[in-house]
Amino acid sequence: MAAVFRPVADDLASAGHSVRLDPDPSETHDGRQRAQLILDGEVLGSLVVDPTRGMNTALLLLADLTQDFLVGRRQRQDDGTPWPACVAGHLHPMRIVYGLDDPVWTCPRDPRINVPIGKHPGRPFDLP
Ligand SMILES: [Zn+2]
Numbered sequence: 001m002a003a004v005f006r007p008v009a010d011d012l013a014s015a016g017h018s019v020r021l022d023p024d025p026s027e028t029h030d031g032r033q034r035a036q037l038i039l040d041g042e043v044l045g046s047l048v049v050d051p052t053r054g055m056n057t058a059l060l061l062l063a064d065l066t067q068d069f070l071v072g073r074r075q076r077q078d079d080g081t082p083w084p085a086c087v088a089g090h091l092h093p094m095r096i097v098y099g100l101d102d103p104v105w106t107c108p109r110d111p112r113i114n115v116p117i118g119k120h121p122g123r124p125f126d127l128p
Helices: 002-014 055-076
Strands: 019-023 033-039 042-049 104-106 114-116
Touching: 002 019, 002 033, 002 042, 002 055, 033 055, 042 055
Parallel strands: none
Antiparallel strands: 019 033, 033 042, 104 114
């Protein structure tokens, strides 16, 4: 789990978060890997990976799930900061798109704007 999740953890760390994975107490030995995502000392939720679906898909699912957890947390904290940030001037977060060859964050307004998961600068960035 830690290895698959690493690029998402890197992108969270770039945005200034401390990230940790803990063993998930709901482990059920069904072949899926589970871990609890601890962000800034708070349990954010359970991550699940099905290793039979391939690492790209697993990474996209983990990025998607993490983003959902973060949106919920920021709503509770009344924090509208998008994660991961899009280009300067875009107020939305970047999104993942399933079915691509490479796991990337994509601008929901312009799919030509994308950043590999794990290489996000952690803040709004300029177009190249
Ligand atoms: Zn955008």
